Amino acid sequence: MSDTGLDVFDKTLQKTHIWLDELMQERPNCSKQEAWHTLCATLRTLRDKLPADLAAHFAAQLPLLLRGAFYEQYDPAQQPMPLRSQEEFLQQVKSTPGMIERVDADTVSAVLRVVSRQVDPGLTDKLRQALSEETRSLWAA
Structure with missing residues (x-):
């Protein structure tokens, strides 16, 4: 029996929890709520630094729930925002x-x-290469 009664919702919740659980393993003192906010904020910042077509390819690989958060307040006409530094x-x-x-x-x-x-590792490489060299250092290979 599913939690929501809709398989698509149950699958996206399960996949999103996998992402959150992995982040919480990486950051042991991080609560699920903190993991959610940190994940969404980082994904949106990354989105804003990418060309619109690359952002769309990336979004297609996100769980449906994260994809919605990724696109929240997105304005493709403003992308990519210039990226000058890691800071x-x-x-x-x-x-x-x-x-x-x-x-x-x-x-x-x-x-x-x-x-x-x-x-997908090929897409990960493209995402990494779209960032400035200094910012790319955040994304260890």
Whole structure:
């Protein structure tokens, strides 16, 4: 028996929980709520730094629930936003509405490691290459 009565909802909840659980393993003192906010803020910041077509390819590999969060308040006409530094990337993550956890480079790197494990490796390489060299260092290969 499913929790929601709709298989598509149950599957996206299960897949989203896998992402959150992986992030919580990476960041042991992180609650599920903090993991959700950190994951969404990092995904949205990444989205804003990508060309629209690459962001769409990335979104297609996200669980449906995360895909909705990824596209929340998205304006493809404004993309990609210029990316000048790693600190700028981190500042955008920190300033995302709903952020409740102190975010640092290690936290963002943890999210990007989860992305690397959950998304096709070829796409992961394209995402990494779309970032500035300094910001790419957050995303250890």
